[in-house]
Amino acid sequence: MLRRYLLIAAGCLMAVPNIAMADLVDPGIGFKGGDPPCDFNINVTDINPTIQPQNNSGTTNYCVTNNSGAIITSIDFDMTIDKNLSLSLVDSVFSISQPNTTADFLHDTLTYTPSTGDLNFDFFGVKKPDGDEGCPNKSADIGEREGIPAGCVFTVELKGWVDDLDNGKIYGSGQPTFTSAFTTAPEPSTLSLLGIGLLLLAGVVEFRRRSSAWSRS
16 A cells, blocks of 8 residues: 555656646747648738737748748748747757758848847848759759749747746746848849849949040040
């Protein structure tokens, strides 16, 4: 009988850490490859303030169209959590990810500033475009990490966000609010046209300079 009580007590003690960590469900932001189902379809110009947790601990997929007319070179999601948390705790609770084989960016970084509570999910860094960017056929760009070409659709996944994370000790009541931003660079074809235009403009300026010099001589 005593042995049975000891086993029950041990089982209860082992369960305590699991109960305490039950709300630490690794909330994170990620990019998904393939063609996942979409919960919401939006344009990249509407990511702020549209992309937000949806008051559940499951997964919400935002299928986002790059309607900016240029290559997206970075996307940033910013939120505020409690101040003065340990970096190891933040790293163990939150996550950031993108597919290894179909990633659009060179880096995905989670950054926390203890003094302000600022938490950033940053996708950034691209290789120089090689001129084959385009959509809807994006197969030529897979794995090249040259950013997200104009017209392409990409998926942002919000996973595991819950109310009152860790009883409000990591972020306050309810769920956090994200602010989002993205940066772009011109498509290679646009750069070529710009270069041609600048050369033509330089030619016109030089022609007028020489014409003015001849008229004075």
